[in-house]
Structures are given as structure tokens and as C-alpha cells.
Amino acid sequence: MKCYLYDGSFEGIFCVAYHALKNKETPKIYSKTNYQPSFLLEHTEIDSNEQIFKKVKNALIKISAKTYNYLEIAFKSSNIEKDEVIFNCIIKTILSKQNELENFSNEHFFNLNKIVEAVKYEAHRFLGFIRFSKSEKGVFYACFEPDGDIIDLILNHFLKRFYAIPFVLHDINHGKLYACYKGKTQKFFNIYKKVKISDNYAKLFKTYYDTIFIKSRKNERQMLNYMPKRYHKNMPEKNELL
Amino acid sequence: MELEEKLKILTESAKYDVSCSSSGSNRKNRQGIGSGAHGGICHSFTKDGRCVSLLKILMTNVCCFDCLYCQSRRSNDIPRAIMTPTEICEITMEFYKRNYIEGLFLSSAVYKNANYTMELLLDTVVRLRKLYNFNGYIHLKGIPGADNLLIMRAGEYADRMSFNLELPSEQSLRLLAPQKSKKSILSPITMISGEKQADKSIKSKFLPAGQTTQIIVGASPERDGKILRLTSALYNKYELKRVYYSSYAPLNLNEDLLPKTPAGLLREHRLYQADWLLRFYGFSVEELVDENENLLMEYDPKCAWALKHQELFPIEINTAPVEMLVKVPGIGLKGAYKIISARRFGALSFEDLKNMKISLKRARHFITANGFYSGLKKEIEIKNSLLQIENESQIEQLSMFSNLENSLAVITGEL
Known part of the structure; x- marks a missing residue:
């Protein structure tokens, strides 16, 4: 089975798609960092190339700028399948020469919509969180x-x-x-250490948060559905030490 | 009294108010602080699963009214507090700058008299907008009986205002809230809606997020049909953005005029479902209520309607118009949109619907895909199956509200 290796970048996926289209192949694609060689796979390395990226990008935008925009957003996702979905959607759009974003019964476009929705949803959540x-x-x-x-x-x-x-x-x-x-x-870029600041209003907000809660209607599962635990770390109302 | 203590008391009195939405306003920031977000933003969620969007407080819970159903009524012995306009502004700004909240939801008990209270509320919003250059969301509760000029001025600064109808008929109002009258509540609603309808331009600064209201359900004998017709008139004639329903709970137990049992949240839930169907699905009140003018408690209103109109079903999902698709139990607006989009690329099968994550639990009895039907055959079987689904979902959604003690707390201080 054929597989293409690329550098893991957004541009890289476009270059891989270009070669797949040109060679009329339907390969599996792997980022070089994740690839584990296997005797079942016959791999070709594809280097990222700015000009090829732009060529495919422009072709895609000409068909549907919205599709390109969706791919950009999908790439921000932490979903490990995003690269493959993006790759397949590029190929399908260019071959069919039409905007297929609403083709929900197609697996790849359904997944693309799902991933984009998840990214946008998380972004929206953080406007509040x-x-x-x-x-x-x-x-x-x-x-x-x-x-x-x-x-x-x-x-x-x-x-x-x-x-x-x-x-x-x-x-x-x-x-x-x-x-x-x-x-x-x-x-x-590359700053991973958080700065600690103590702020008196954090305590006051926690008081508000604790008071507005209707104790007789306790439903923590619903709260966690809307506001998953992994987001609590940086929220003062969830800091039990305050 | 410490600020923290005041905040506690005034939040306690405001927290049962149903509305917490921050949507509908696109207010721009003019080099100050704050902006509207049209879809609304939830900033946190409390342990009861409700969203925290606005700082929801009363200016004061010191009240000169004595409404029978209300916790803040004059004759109740509870801790009372007052916040000054400056205190409210400061705490709103500091919370807002830290992105704790989307804005302010300010309500108040009637302190001294209606006009005096309204003036203080107006003073607070004017300060926020002018002095603090605040462009975030403000929902202001109007005081019934306050002077029209004060109310109209407040509308220039707030994003949304609401006057609570409280009870669905004038008789009930006279009986249970003797200091309020239908006129004192309906006249500001009429005035605001007139002003909104006179200037429909997007640039209009008058209450960009419109007005809402709240009705207590179950404290008085009105049936669902009456409540829904009132709702429908409020949406159509007065162009309200939302009507909230608050299920009655016996807070003041020694009142003979009030029922001793809570209305139960299922009825409230059904009213919200019907409300939704009126606004977004093209149903009319007559289609939804039964011959006794009530909504069925066993099924959700859409299911009940579909069961009554079996001659219209099943419909073919590949050809049915969107107005019919949205009337299928289990298919919502989003599902209908997915179907009409996807079927342009090719005929859809049940497998496709599953892949599109459209729930077929209810819908399968009412649709065909490419001519195939996968639902149950006999009417009675369909009914039983739907009933079972309904029971399961209710256990999930409503169990925590169903006993008396729990629903005791449902209504209170919201004027």
C-alpha cells in the first residue's frame, strides 16, 4: 500500500494532495514525526513547497473559498485525524470542482464539519471561560x-x-x-510557564458563583457537560482554596 | 455592611429569575470597555447546570409591595440590603474587566415607590454608559407603575428590558398581587413595543435586544391554551424576544389564596417546548392544545401533534418540503437543514441519516427514506415506543426538580 510522508504542516498536506492528484493515487498520509515504518507500506517523502501549496490553495479558493477557510480552522484542532480529513477534502473538492461542505452524507465532509464545529465551539467557549x-x-x-x-x-x-x-x-x-x-x-511564542497573580476580585466572584447556585437543584453532571473539568484550572470560581 | 455580604443577599434574592440570556445585542465598543455578542456568551456554569452570563442582582430587596407568591414581599422576615448605583457600577466593571461576566442584569424590589426605584435604576445604567464608558450588555427589569419618561429613558441605555406579567389573567393578578394591575404591567410593554416598531433600523439605539417577560405557571387556574395564546400575542403583536415560564412553588405557605402544591416542572417544560414550536416551527396554538385546552403531559407537543395527524405521515425525506421535515418528531431545525443540504448531493438512506447523526428514535415512525419505512406498524406500538422514550428522557431531565422541597425555590424576588 502506498503512503506519503509530509512534514506535519498545513502547507505539507496541500503538497501531498498535489502529488496524489498528479499521480492519480489514493495514498494514506503520515506526518514524518508520527510515522512508523512497516513492511506493508511503501512510503514516499513529499517536501513542502511554498509554490505548490499556493497553487493548490488558489485552485481550491477558486472553487470554494469557504472550503479553504474550513480547512484552515480544522487544522487548529487537536483531533489526530484532522490531517487525513483535510487531505481527503482537498482532493474531493478539486476533483468534483464544487463546494461539498454541505454534503453531510459523505464521510470526509461530515468529519470536516464535525472538526470545524468542535474548534469553533471551543473558541466560543473560551470567549466566556x-x-x-x-x-x-x-x-x-x-x-x-x-x-x-x-x-x-x-x-x-x-x-x-x-x-x-x-x-x-x-x-x-x-x-x-x-x-x-x-x-x-x-x-x-514558546512561553509555557504561567504567571501567578493574586486578585481580590477573584474571591468576590467566587462568592457570587456560590450564591447564585440553587442548592436544591444540584446537577453537577450538567455543569460538567457545559464546562468540562480540564477548563477549571484557571477559573477562580472553581478554585477551592479561595 | 460589607460589599461581600450585600452581594450575597442581593444575589440570593435575584437568583431564581429564569432569564440569564445575553443575546440579541451587537453594541459596539467606542474606545471604552465592553461590547455586545449577538449570540450571547456563557461565562460559567453553576453546580445546578445553569449558565452564568450576567451579574444578576437586585439593587435592593427592600420592598413596599406585598405580593402573595413572592419571597421579598414586605411581610416576610428576611435579611435586607441596598446597593448604591456607584457600588453596582464598580462591581460590574471590575467583574467585566476580568471577563467573569457578559454584563449586568439589574432588577429591584419596589423601594419607597415605583418612580423612586426606577430613578435609581436609571441612574445606575446612565453612569455605566456615560461615566464608565461601558458597552457591555445590560438587562434592566422595569418597575411597573413607574413614569413612562423614566422607562423610555432607561430604554436608551439598556440592551434589553423586561416587565414580568407574572400571572396570565387580570383576575389572578388582582387576587394575588393586589398592588399590581394588568394596566401597570401591560402599558410599558405596549409603549416599548410601539417605540421599537416605529424605528426598525439596525442603528436604533433603543433596546437593541428588545424586551422579554415572565409568567408564573400554576399559581392560578389558567389553562395552557390561554397561556400560549397570550404568549403568541406577545410574540406577534408586541414582538417580544422571549416569554419565560416559571413554575409556581408555594413559598409562603400560610396563604389560603394560593395552591399548596407546586406546579411541577413538567408543565413548565411542556410550555417551553410549545413556545419553541410556536416561534420556530410554524405551529399554531390550536394545533398544540387538546380539547381541554391543555398540553398533553405524556408526549412532547410535537409528538402529540404528529400522533393526532397520522394521515400526514410517513413523509419521504428525499422530497418532503422543509416545513414538513421540521414537523417530524425527533428532527429539529438543524436536522432538517442537514437533510435538505445533503440530499442535493444524492438520495439519502437511513444509513446516511445515521451517519449524519440524526436521531431516528422517534423519527423512524414518521418517515421513509427512498420509499423504505423502518418504523413500527401498529399505532398502539408506536405510541408505546414513544411513551417509553419520553419517560426515559424525563427521568434524565426532570428528576431533580420533581419533589416539593426542590421546587419550593423556583420563584421569588423577581418583582
């Missing part, structure tokens, strides 16, 4: 730990909303830190 703490110098700092690489999807919302205050968004899972003020942003 992000918590800032005010530092002594008056900077509002928020660290969070999303599954997907969603910081770029939520940045604009906070830039508009907190225009007048200096704030920092810090995704410690992906090591991205954005410092923002008055609509301007400075980006930093």
Missing part, C-alpha cells in the same frame, strides 16, 4: 489551556471588547502569548 487577573501595574493577564490552537480565533473579540485596557492572552498549552493594548498586538 477566559479569566483575567489584574496585576499590580494594572495589566490584565489571562492564561488558558485549550485543546485546539484557538487563540487567533478569539483574539479579535478581546481586542475590541477590552480596547481601553492593556491585557495579555496566554495559551500555555501551545506556548503562545499575545500582549495587547488599544487594538495593537505583540506576539510571543
Whole structure:
């Protein structure tokens, strides 16, 4: 069985798709870092190439810009199957020359929609779940730990909303830190350590959170459905030490 | 009194109010702090599974009214507190800047008199908008009987306002809330809806998220049909965004005029389902209620309707118009959208529907796919099967609300 190896990048998937289309093959695809050689697989390495990427990208955008946009979002997912889904959707769209996003009975487009929905849902959740703490110098700092690489999807919302205050968004899972003020942003990468700030309002909010709870209607399972435990770490209302 | 203590008391009095939505407003930030998010944003979830979107508090729970069903009524002996407009502004801003909340839901008991209370509420929202340059969401509860000018001015600053109808008829109101009248509640609703309808442009700054209301169900003898017709008129004539139902609970047990038993959350649940069908699925009240003017408790209203109209089913999912698809029990708006999108690429089978994650539990009795029918044959079997599904889902959803003690707490301080 044929398989193609690529460098694990978004561009890489496009280059793999290009070669698959050109050679009229339907290979399995593997990122080089995850690939374990097997005697059943006959592998070809495909190097990423900016020009090929652009060629495929433009062809795709010409057919359906929305499809390209979906693929971009899907790539931010932490779903391990995303690369294969993206690869298959590129090929199918280019072969059929039409926007197939709503072809829900097709496995690949159904999965693409599912992955994109999950990424967007997580991004939407973090519009609410992000918590800032005010530092002594008056900077509002928020660290969070999303599954997907969603910081770029939520940045604009906070830039508009907190225009007048200096704030920092810090995704410690992906090591991205954005410092923002008055609509301007400075980006930093590979910063994985969170900053600890104690903020008196955290206690007050916890009081509010504990009081608004209707004890006779306790239903923690539903709470956890909406707000999974892995997100609690950076939320003051869930900090039992406060 | 410490701020924390006040916050506790005033949250306690406000927490049973059903509405916590922050949707419907797209208010832009003008170099200040805050913005509207049209779809609303939930910032946290309490241990009872409800969302925390707004800072929901009363300005005060000191009340001069004595409504029989209410916890904050004058004659009840409970801890009371008042927050000044500045205190409310400060705490709202500090919470908002930390992204704890989406905005403020401010309500109040009637302190001294209606106008005095409304003035304080107005003062608070004006400060937030002008002094603090706050552009986040504000839901303001109106005080019935306050001067029209005050109410209209508040509408210029708030995103949403609500006047609670409380009881579905004038007689019940006279009996149970003697200081309120139908006129004092309905006249501000009419006025606001008139103002909204006069200026329909997107740029209109008057209550961009419209108005809502709340009705207590089960404290008075009105039937579902009456309540739903009222609801329907509120949506169609007054263009309300939402009508909330609050199931009655006997909080003040020594009142002879009030029922001693809670209304139960199943009825509330059925009303919400019917409400949804009225707004989004093209049903009319007459189609939903039975000959006794009530909703069936055994099935959800859509199921009940479909069982009554078996001559219309089964429908073929590959050809049925969208208006019919959404009337199939178990297929919602999202499911219908998926079906009409996907069938453009090819005929759909039951296998395809399963892959599209469309639940066939209920729907299979009402549809065919490519001419195939996979539901049960006899009417009685279908009914039993649906009944069983209904019971299972109710156990999941409603068990925690069903006893008296639990539903005791359902209504209170919401004016």
C-alpha cells in the first residue's frame, strides 16, 4: 500500500494532495514525526513547497473559498485525524470542482464539519471561560489551556471588547502569548510557564458563583457537560482554596 | 455592611429569575470597555447546570409591595440590603474587566415607590454608559407603575428590558398581587413595543435586544391554551424576544389564596417546548392544545401533534418540503437543514441519516427514506415506543426538580 510522508504542516498536506492528484493515487498520509515504518507500506517523502501549496490553495479558493477557510480552522484542532480529513477534502473538492461542505452524507465532509464545529465551539467557549487577573501595574493577564490552537480565533473579540485596557492572552498549552493594548498586538511564542497573580476580585466572584447556585437543584453532571473539568484550572470560581 | 455580604443577599434574592440570556445585542465598543455578542456568551456554569452570563442582582430587596407568591414581599422576615448605583457600577466593571461576566442584569424590589426605584435604576445604567464608558450588555427589569419618561429613558441605555406579567389573567393578578394591575404591567410593554416598531433600523439605539417577560405557571387556574395564546400575542403583536415560564412553588405557605402544591416542572417544560414550536416551527396554538385546552403531559407537543395527524405521515425525506421535515418528531431545525443540504448531493438512506447523526428514535415512525419505512406498524406500538422514550428522557431531565422541597425555590424576588 502506498503512503506519503509530509512534514506535519498545513502547507505539507496541500503538497501531498498535489502529488496524489498528479499521480492519480489514493495514498494514506503520515506526518514524518508520527510515522512508523512497516513492511506493508511503501512510503514516499513529499517536501513542502511554498509554490505548490499556493497553487493548490488558489485552485481550491477558486472553487470554494469557504472550503479553504474550513480547512484552515480544522487544522487548529487537536483531533489526530484532522490531517487525513483535510487531505481527503482537498482532493474531493478539486476533483468534483464544487463546494461539498454541505454534503453531510459523505464521510470526509461530515468529519470536516464535525472538526470545524468542535474548534469553533471551543473558541466560543473560551470567549466566556477566559479569566483575567489584574496585576499590580494594572495589566490584565489571562492564561488558558485549550485543546485546539484557538487563540487567533478569539483574539479579535478581546481586542475590541477590552480596547481601553492593556491585557495579555496566554495559551500555555501551545506556548503562545499575545500582549495587547488599544487594538495593537505583540506576539510571543514558546512561553509555557504561567504567571501567578493574586486578585481580590477573584474571591468576590467566587462568592457570587456560590450564591447564585440553587442548592436544591444540584446537577453537577450538567455543569460538567457545559464546562468540562480540564477548563477549571484557571477559573477562580472553581478554585477551592479561595 | 460589607460589599461581600450585600452581594450575597442581593444575589440570593435575584437568583431564581429564569432569564440569564445575553443575546440579541451587537453594541459596539467606542474606545471604552465592553461590547455586545449577538449570540450571547456563557461565562460559567453553576453546580445546578445553569449558565452564568450576567451579574444578576437586585439593587435592593427592600420592598413596599406585598405580593402573595413572592419571597421579598414586605411581610416576610428576611435579611435586607441596598446597593448604591456607584457600588453596582464598580462591581460590574471590575467583574467585566476580568471577563467573569457578559454584563449586568439589574432588577429591584419596589423601594419607597415605583418612580423612586426606577430613578435609581436609571441612574445606575446612565453612569455605566456615560461615566464608565461601558458597552457591555445590560438587562434592566422595569418597575411597573413607574413614569413612562423614566422607562423610555432607561430604554436608551439598556440592551434589553423586561416587565414580568407574572400571572396570565387580570383576575389572578388582582387576587394575588393586589398592588399590581394588568394596566401597570401591560402599558410599558405596549409603549416599548410601539417605540421599537416605529424605528426598525439596525442603528436604533433603543433596546437593541428588545424586551422579554415572565409568567408564573400554576399559581392560578389558567389553562395552557390561554397561556400560549397570550404568549403568541406577545410574540406577534408586541414582538417580544422571549416569554419565560416559571413554575409556581408555594413559598409562603400560610396563604389560603394560593395552591399548596407546586406546579411541577413538567408543565413548565411542556410550555417551553410549545413556545419553541410556536416561534420556530410554524405551529399554531390550536394545533398544540387538546380539547381541554391543555398540553398533553405524556408526549412532547410535537409528538402529540404528529400522533393526532397520522394521515400526514410517513413523509419521504428525499422530497418532503422543509416545513414538513421540521414537523417530524425527533428532527429539529438543524436536522432538517442537514437533510435538505445533503440530499442535493444524492438520495439519502437511513444509513446516511445515521451517519449524519440524526436521531431516528422517534423519527423512524414518521418517515421513509427512498420509499423504505423502518418504523413500527401498529399505532398502539408506536405510541408505546414513544411513551417509553419520553419517560426515559424525563427521568434524565426532570428528576431533580420533581419533589416539593426542590421546587419550593423556583420563584421569588423577581418583582
